[in-house]
Amino acid sequence: MASSSELPALDVNHCREAHRRIAPYVHATPVLTCATLDALAGARLYFKAEHLQKSGSFKFRGASNAILTLSPEQAKRGVATHSSGNHAQALALAAGLQNISAHVVMPSDSSPAKIAAAKSYGAKITICQATLEARESALNEVLAQTGATFIHPYDDPRIIAGQATAFLELREQAPALDVVIAPVGGGGLLSGTAIAAGASQPTIRVWGAEPELAGDAHQSLKTGVRQLPLPPITLADGLRTGLGVTTFPIIKQRVERIVLVSETEILHAMQLLWERAKFVVEPSGAVPLAAVLAAKSELRGKTVGIILSGGNVATEEMIQMAWGERESVRA
Amino acid sequence: MASSSELPALDVNHCREAHRRIAPYVHATPVLTCATLDALAGARLYFKAEHLQKSGSFKFRGASNAILTLSPEQAKRGVATHSSGNHAQALALAAGLQNISAHVVMPSDSSPAKIAAAKSYGAKITICQATLEARESALNEVLAQTGATFIHPYDDPRIIAGQATAFLELREQAPALDVVIAPVGGGGLLSGTAIAAGASQPTIRVWGAEPELAGDAHQSLKTGVRQLPLPPITLADGLRTGLGVTTFPIIKQRVERIVLVSETEILHAMQLLWERAKFVVEPSGAVPLAAVLAAKSELRGKTVGIILSGGNVATEEMIQMAWGERESVRA
Numbered sequence: 001m002a003s004s005s006e007l008p009a010l011d012v013n014h015c016r017e018a019h020r021r022i023a024p025y026v027h028a029t030p031v032l033t034c035a036t037l038d039a040l041a042g043a044r045l046y047f048k049a050e051h052l053q054k055s056g057s058f059k060f061r062g063a064s065n066a067i068l069t070l071s072p073e074q075a076k077r078g079v080a081t082h083s084s085g086n087h088a089q090a091l092a093l094a095a096g097l098q099n100i101s102a103h104v105v106m107p108s109d110s111s112p113a114k115i116a117a118a119k120s121y122g123a124k125i126t127i128c129q130a131t132l133e134a135r136e137s138a139l140n141e142v143l144a145q146t147g148a149t150f151i152h153p154y155d156d157p158r159i160i161a162g163q164a165t166a167f168l169e170l171r172e173q174a175p176a177l178d179v180v181i182a183p184v185g186g187g188g189l190l191s192g193t194a195i196a197a198g199a200s201q202p203t204i205r206v207w208g209a210e211p212e213l214a215g216d217a218h219q220s221l222k223t224g225v226r227q228l229p230l231p232p233i234t235l236a237d238g239l240r241t242g243l244g245v246t247t248f249p250i251i252k253q254r255v256e257r258i259v260l261v262s263e264t265e266i267l268h269a270m271q272l273l274w275e276r277a278k279f280v281v282e283p284s285g286a287v288p289l290a291a292v293l294a295a296k297s298e299l300r301g302k303t304v305g306i307i308l309s310g311g312n313v314a315t316e317e318m319i320q321m322a323w324g325e326r327e328s329v330r331a
Numbered sequence: 332m333a334s335s336s337e338l339p340a341l342d343v344n345h346c347r348e349a350h351r352r353i354a355p356y357v358h359a360t361p362v363l364t365c366a367t368l369d370a371l372a373g374a375r376l377y378f379k380a381e382h383l384q385k386s387g388s389f390k391f392r393g394a395s396n397a398i399l400t401l402s403p404e405q406a407k408r409g410v411a412t413h414s415s416g417n418h419a420q421a422l423a424l425a426a427g428l429q430n431i432s433a434h435v436v437m438p439s440d441s442s443p444a445k446i447a448a449a450k451s452y453g454a455k456i457t458i459c460q461a462t463l464e465a466r467e468s469a470l471n472e473v474l475a476q477t478g479a480t481f482i483h484p485y486d487d488p489r490i491i492a493g494q495a496t497a498f499l500e501l502r503e504q505a506p507a508l509d510v511v512i513a514p515v516g517g518g519g520l521l522s523g524t525a526i527a528a529g530a531s532q533p534t535i536r537v538w539g540a541e542p543e544l545a546g547d548a549h550q551s552l553k554t555g556v557r558q559l560p561l562p563p564i565t566l567a568d569g570l571r572t573g574l575g576v577t578t579f580p581i582i583k584q585r586v587e588r589i590v591l592v593s594e595t596e597i598l599h600a601m602q603l604l605w606e607r608a609k610f611v612v613e614p615s616g617a618v619p620l621a622a623v624l625a626a627k628s629e630l631r632g633k634t635v636g637i638i639l640s641g642g643n644v645a646t647e648e649m650i651q652m653a654w655g656e657r658e659s660v661r662a
Binding site: 030032035051052054056235267270271274275277278279280281283313314315316318319320321322323324 | 382385387601602605608609610611612642644646647648651652654655
């Protein structure tokens with residue numbers, strides 16, 4: 001695979017091309033509003049509902065763009081990645097829809113629900129030990145055996161251009177925004193949002209939202225030097241990775257600030273989204289609303305776009321805990 | 332208040348008038364689809380997302396219509412009802428938006444979350460003992476003291492016409508439907524849906540969906556005689572009431588069948604809606620999907636409308652149980 005330095009610099013035209021390319025396959029997700037959350041935030045909030053995207057997250061956009069730009073020879077040999085999360089599901093589904101094989105290396109501590117989801121989308125799963133070394137070595141073995149193309153979860157211009165398409169839609173669906181906020185883990189969604197926002201609505205301010213416990217992007221922006229990821233302990237499991245060599249320069253250039261939020265603030269925002277807005281979002285998806293509430297004084301009266309990144313959570317156990325005991329009354 | 336027999340028979344024109352009346356105040360909720368659920372059901376499902384309605388359920392439609400048809404004298408004296416559920420919240424919010432007082436009698440075993448919600452919408456709450464006698468006597472006292480107008484949760488033509496407006500919107504938002512399914516408790520939503528569907532799309536079949544443990548409507552339709560409600564034990568707490576004198580004749584005339592579902596089927600449908608479609612629905616809101624899956628063989632290949640009635644559940648405890656333990660890692 002070409003490394004990012006050999007590829008032309010990414011601009012909004014790549015994002016628009018990506019949008020034309022993937023539009024027949026992705027959901028143009030709705031933009032939703034909630035009067036209660038507006039009142040709480042003291043701002044007008046427009047939620048881009050990527051939890052309703054195919055495979056349950058925005059990752060399906062970038063994965064679809066990567067899949068649809070493969071050469072026929074590459075397509076024949078399939079794609080591969082290592083991931084325990086939404087990228088695995090998204091790549092499996094995007095590949096499956098084009099009859100392309102997807103090989104996914106998943107660590108043995110991945111949740112059974114996520115392994116089952118990737119399998120149900122048709123991926124060939126390789127389980128490996130839960131270390132980065134084991135993941136990379138298992139992936140290299142798969143690549144050598146199959147000749148598949150490695151699709152990185154975020155540090156790839158095709159992925160970034162794909163993730164940018166959520167903002168391109170949001171811009172058409174909502175009034176002019178003062179600020180747009182996306183969560184930041186590896187930075188694929190945030191860098192794509194920044195490119196699309198900067199070019200299509202120049203006065204807009206682009207913010208990232210990040211858990212304190214995974215605050216490497218905040219620190220990278222502050223120091224100007226890309227920091228290593230922190231230990232993967234935040235409950236926002238989609239945001240535990242560090243910025244990439246491709247995403248960091250874009251974020252450095254175009255993102256005004258990254259708001260840090262505590263684990264308690266993430267849980268509170270998640271509960272508000274579930275209970276008041278009725279959106280099943282995962283913890284990572286609640287991080288931007290947590291940031292809005294944390295930065296409330298600066299956002300008062302503003303029009304704010306929020307990318308609700310995903311909704312992949314296992315709910316069986318919690319539904320059973322909350323209501324299951326009633327089953328005892330069944331005849 | 333006029334009893335239903337003194338009011339003119341309800342037809343679709345009343346429903347259309349209600350729609351014009353309430354449209355400035357209610358959300359025209361989106362119609363959502365989910366490829367995974369379509370595949371599971373073997374049918375095309377169009378979900379009318381009333382869990383995204385103001386106050387969290389379709390009840391806001393009927394309550395708004397009742398509020399907006401009060402005379403100026405009635406409006407000055409306010410409205411009253413007894414309810415432990417969605418009607419209380421809906422009436423409180425609909426009245427509050429018109430600066431009309433709402434008095435709500437709630438039994439002492441109502442969930443603190445529901446009492447808090449009704450209060451937050453500005454209702455004056457009277458707590459009474461958890462028996463029907465205590466509720467009625469507390470309500471009569473409130474009516475005598477205030478001169479407020481009693482707004483019944485379902486057995487009232489203004490309420491039925493208001494609930495019918497969800498179908499009037501659905502019909503414009505989805506392709507021609509073979510079947511439309513609504514949950515049935517007191518029958519306000521189902522009878523309104525039946526009137527609107529029969530008049531605007533005569534070939535459509537109208538089905539109700541009901542918990543086995545609250546199967547009085549099914550039995551009423553079978554025997555032709557309105558049955559008393561069963562003991563209120565189903566987890567679908569919005570569907571524990573029995574049919575009313577106004578709703579039963581409409582349902583008898585226009586509803587083809589009522590599908591019964593078990594408590595396990597309700598929980599399973601609820602989990603599918605949360606986990607696959609990402610909709611926070613309450614147990615009552617999941618009953619129609621449970622019915623679709625129970626009647627799968629008859630619905631194969633059909634286009635089916637589903638009224639997702641509401642999403643009012645308390646999620647704090649379940650979110651804490653699922654993720655809260657991670658808070659221990661906070662600095």
